[in-house]
Amino acid sequence: MERTGSDRRRRQHEATRDEIRRTARALLIEAGPQAMSVSAVARRMGLSGPAIYRYYAGHDELVGAVIAELFAELGAAIEQARDDGPASPAERLPAMARGLRAWATSRPVEFRLLFAAPIAEANRAPESERQRAGEHFDELFLREAEALWAERPFPVPDLREADPGLRAQVLAYTERKGTSLPPAAVQVFLTCWTRLYGLLVMEALDQLAFAYTDPEPVYEACIAEVAALLGIAAGAAPAGDVGRRS
Known part of the structure; x- marks a missing residue:
């Protein structure tokens, strides 16, 4: 009986944590990251501010939990694609x-929170929920690049000719990730990722409007450039594939 009561309290605790996180996300979508304050979440749920702290240590941990959930959803969408x-x-x-x-353009507010908002110091800690989720997401494309390399190695630069600072960072990333890619291939992978990521962030922040009214063909051109670096063909985007919200 004692264990049953303990299990019930644990389930109730987790259910309330989930509700708090969902409420914070709803406020994010309605009014942006600044709306996800502990007091605003408490008001929306009919709780006192201090009550939230029984479930989350503070604002940073709550935001980190929302971000972790978003990373999981984005990762699932990419895996489905x-x-x-x-x-x-x-x-x-x-x-x-x-x-x-497709995920980024259908969820622009969430995407900006993931990739275009400052990261609180607490959420940079390796053990934080946000950092663990981010690392898992990061590896989705990296593991696919490893599979490509195993199947058909792509052209790589001579890292001995690279700037020493760049070379040191690439070597450190390679070691930290424990990837099977050689460091020179890691540099190609990082170049590809930062190009795609940078363009998407510019689109999310509406920083392409100075020249482009339709970012989709711009992104497709970027995919073609990245594919060329990897020695593969970009192919064509499936009709109706862009901007879906599921």
Whole structure:
């Protein structure tokens, strides 16, 4: 009986944590990151501010939990885009890149929180929920690049000719990730990722409007450039694939 009561309290605790997180996310969508204050969440739920602290240590931990949930959803969308297509890594990577943009354009507020908002110091800690979720997301494209390399190695630069500071950072990233890619291939991977990521962030922040009224073909051109670096074909985007919200 004692264990049953303890299990029930634990389930209730987790259910309340989930409700707090969902409420914070609703406020995010309605009014942006600044709306996700502990007091605003408490008011929306009919609780006192201090009551929230029984479930989350503070604002940073709550935001980190929302971000972790978003990373999981984005990762699932990219995995679906990968798995819905052909089996070859050469064809999966462009599909994953398109899946990334489809999610980003259908959830612009959430995407900006993930990739274009400052990260609180508490959420940079390796053990934080946000950091663990971010690391898992980061590895989705990295593991696919590893599969591509195993199947058909792509051209790589000579890192001995690279700037020493750049080379040191690439070597450190390679070691930290424990990837099977050689460091020179890691540099190609990081170049590809930062190009796609940077363009998407510019779109999310409405920083492309100075030149482009339709960012989709701009992103498709970027996919083609990245694919060329990887020695693969970009293929064509499936009709109706961009901007879906599921």
